[in-house]
Amino acid sequence: MLYEYLSSQKHISWNSSLPGVKICQFHLQGCSQDKRLKLSVLSNTHHFEAFFCSGGQLIVESTSTCPVILQSQGIFLLSDESKLCSIQISQDLQGVLIAVNPSAAQSSLSSICHILGLKLDIHAIRKKITNQNGYAILTDIPWAKALFEDLRRLPPDHREGYCVFKTVELLYLFCANTSTAGVLSETSSNAYPSLSISQVRAYLESHLEEKHTIPSLCHRFSLSPTSLKTGFRRMYGQPLHRWLTQQRIHRACELLRQSNLPILTVAQAVGYDSASQFSVVFKRYCGMTPGQFKKMSDSGDPSLF
Template structure:
């Protein structure tokens, strides 16, 4: 019978809210739930001191490091969504689909911020005090020293982001679909492949390509996003937002897309249509009323915008929901 109680060490790492969903052999599934959402992390021990973790996040802010360990080299691959990377100097980077981040964790606590409240990806965590000093003993011609790798990657920065490349897709794509019966062996091969690749890559050009945003810019666009969501029924121009939140128009547009992965207009249109879809599903209000609630005083313009986002008209969407109700209530 599995022991489903979190150990003291696990609570220090993941916080007091962590639950153990599954524990068997070298696999443990953790879950953190609060009123804002849920995080599920499924961790596999690949080598001593080296873990591969599947991250399934559906919340915006999560503090999992209550008392984090030191000297951990963490490599993250983003499959879906976005994650914020905050630096000691007050600058920010954002990890998006296909990107890779590399961080040397120093034992300090921090919040993980997911701008879209949605993130799926894989982490490889290497405990530099416990991992094999050299992995060349596992396969001939695979000369990877985790400590030397960490010095190379993090010699100037504790955190860096490498933008999406076909080689990342090659390394990680199979990890999301690998059959269970060969999973353990495949993990070993893929972790070695990843570390060997990073040992040979030229990181100087990667550092030059990184796009940073200041804390002021990020705080402004987060406030803008909050304002847009809270005033969904209003029509608001970009110039009005720029003046109201005291940020230059060009900087506002670039930073908003950097944080949320889309333009301001696309973000608010999608948010309005998702909100309208919920109203069509959960209320008896007519379509014109719902259009007004999300800032449209013209029914045909609302229907056109709704179809662009949802691929069906508001009427078709509601009819589809009505047709599904008998099956949903069974």
């Protein structure tokens, strides 16, 4: 869980002023690369976490659902008995993490609720989160947007306390079966990883010269093959391999028009090992060979522009 990982980071300090609750405000600056955390059930922990993400992103991988991305201005509730298998955290991740021990925190959090005229059963909430795959993600609703807008205005030394207060409110809403709780449940189990798909497209556009396979892309972006192929078709209207070929041929046309590079060099610049393989694909899409295209381009044939 996030608590275990952040506790191992020496530069991160924790606030334990509230019994049963540990709080830290952090920014993972200076990390050389993204981290993938393998999660396992720790029988002696018995806690859950609320993470308020103000920068960077998490990629959440479950054993039963498609990967889901939590990005800036999102909230992540995680039980120690979740069905998650890993969490990938970006090197610039930042926010506030609240780690709650239900037994130790019941009295202190209930006291806060008593002041507000509310009742809060921490054990019941933990059980409910566990029954819903053990985690929930809250993004893109007015409640969350207002929270992060308030958080942005607050002085840094007030943000931890504010997040504790909002955690209590969030847990109450989650336990009360309100519409907000419904959004939590729906987001955690059914959200489509559209951000990951757009990241795949951006990555391919800037790496046309490289070899790409479905398994390698799935590994890089923490997607299942079905999520990647189905998601790409839904977002961009065609299979990934067809879109990638079109992008390569489009880039090849630009190079042929704007440079004097040899055909083989152009082919390699867009991901083909040989000029012959490149020529076959190019002719299929453009109706002529790369050499013919280059000759017509040099002559200023307006049909190419």
